[in-house]
Amino acid sequence: MGRFVTRQAATRRILAAVAAGTLGLSLAACGGDGKADAPTFVNGNQQAAAPGATPSPTAPPVxxxxxxxxxxxxxxxxxxxEIGTSVKGGDITSVTLTDKAGKAVKGTLRDDKSSWVPSAPLxxxxxxxxxxxxxxxxxQVETKKVSFSTRGKSGNDIGSGLYLFNGKTYGVAMPVVLEFNPGIPKKDRAAVQRRLFVTTDPPQPGVWSWVDSGTQAYYRAADYWQAGTKISVRAALEGxxxxxxxxxxxxxxxSAKIGDKFVMKVDNKTKKMLVYKSDKLIKTFPVSLGKPSTPSSSGTLIVMDKQEHTVFDTFAELGPEEGYRTDIDFAQRLTWGGEYIHSAPWSVGDQGVRNVSHGCVNLAPQNAxxxxxxxxVGDPITIKGTERKLEPGNGWTAWNQTWAEFIKGSALPVPASLKGTPAASATPTPTTTD
Known part of the structure; x- marks a missing residue:
């Protein structure tokens, strides 16, 4: 059995969770008076200037x-x-925001100190x-004070969703997934992306990347997350x-956690699934994939949802002649188009031999x-050698691209330290909020 498209897949409910994060205020230090004739000390001892030495010219102060x-x-x-802050020849010392009742609003400076971001919508x-x-x-200390007022609620909202449950544990390939309905226009994506904040502990800096339609944006690092990583996300989009x-x-x-590394690999040539845990091969299963008329998608897919028992009903999509309605056990969704890993007792004799499904990965009941x-959710499965390639956006396809391809989807400039290969990528200070 195979491909199954439900109304739920087309109009899937968007799930969101709430968590909080912190970011400390970082102040740059300045020192020295800029005098060229200041004495030099080595190991606490003053050194005489070299005969005939000419003091180095100093740049004029900014x-x-x-x-x-x-x-x-x-x-x-x-x-x-946000409270925009622009300083030359100095640094921001503090930002305070109060409402008309004098109550302080919490917030933090961005890492580049270009603005101060309230921790919640105004x-x-x-x-x-x-x-x-x-x-x-x-x-020299200078203080500036500005007053402003906000507009009323418009009611003409986009629909958005964050596919991350607060407090849950995910697989190492779990991208941060944001969905929008309707999609975000290209001209707005940079502004939206600036309001998306992610922190990881331990730090594993990543990049946001948009699908062409603007209906989804993914955040991932150059490599799979390390087991035990804590991820905190804020999509600060209201208004x-x-x-x-x-x-x-x-x-x-x-805020969620990454569990142990668990990876599945399927080769159409051998019709076997290899299962790895913490990079060790622990199981090998025979499988049956999609037949040539309804092939499985080749690429790196991610487990998006799990249902121990469900029903595949394709009559609405395929009609009375080709449609079917079947009880399914141990279903793990891989695409929005209806590809799953699931138990298929009817195809046990075909598993490891030939492909008979409608696009799903069939396993024997005990193996499934x-x-x-x-x-x-978030564990990766790589399928190769089938007649069809995985389409961008048909599922959480963030890992179905090389890193160089993925970062091209960012609406903001990508730091130079993140443009190299995963092995060469540096680890700068991660984007943070709150």
Whole structure:
């Protein structure tokens, strides 16, 4: 048995979870008075200047410039508004935001200190006052204060979803998946992506990548997550204005954990599944894949959902002549188009010999039961040698690309340290929030 498309797959419910994260304020240190004739010390002893030595010229100090956005008394701003901070010749010392009742709003500076991001959406139809303090390299302190107000709720929201359950454990290939309905226009993707924050512990920096339609965005690192990694996500989208007249619907947060490495590999040539745990081969199973008229998809797929018992009903899609309705055990969804790993007692004699399914990976009942008990949502399965390639967006296809291909889908510039091969990638400070 094989391909199964349900109304649920076409209009799947979007699930979201809530979690919180933290980011400390980082201040740059400045020192020295810039004098060329300052004495030199080695191991605590003052050294005499070399005869005839000429002091090195020093660059003139950078003029102290300090600006804040939004403009004072600005009205009708979105609840996604950040406090923009621009400083030359100094550094931001503090940012404080209070509402009209004087209550402080929590938030943090971005890593590049280009703006201060509230930890939750601002309130609609509310006045705020931002106080920003900056200090020059020479110690000069300057304070700027701006007041602004937010607009009312429009009601013309996009639909969005975060495929990550708070507190759950996932497989090493689990991407952070965001879904949008309708899709995000290309001209808006950079602004949306700037509002997507991910932290990983231990740090494994990654990149967001969009599918062409803008209906999904994936976040992953260059390699599979390390077992035991903690992932925290915030999609801070509530109120963000889009060019199609819509706005972001809500902020979504989740925090999850990555479990042990568990990988499945299927080769159409041998019609066998090899199962690896922590990079050790632990099982080999015969399989039957999709027959030539309904082939399985070749590529790297990810377990998206698991159902111990379900029903495949294809009459609505295939009609009364080709459709079927069958009880299925140990079903693990791999694509939105209806490809699964599942128990298939009717094809045991074909498994390891020939392909007879409608696109699914058929296993003997005892093998399907064992595998179902071992896998997690987010575990990868690589299928090769079939008549069809996995289509982008047909499932969570973030790993069906090389790293070089994947990062091309980012709407923002990718740091140079992340552009190399996975083995050569550096580990910069991860993107963080809260």
């Amino acid at each position: 003029p102290f410039e300090f600006a804040v956005t939004p403009a004072d008394k600005k009205k009708d701003l979105p609840v996604s508004t 309130k609609y139809d509310t006045s705020y006052t931002a106080t920003v303090v900056a200090t020059s390299a020479a110690g 963000i204005p889009l060019s199609n007249g819509r706005v972001g619907d809500e902020d979504r947060k989740a 039961s064992w595998l179902f008990a071992q896998t997690k």
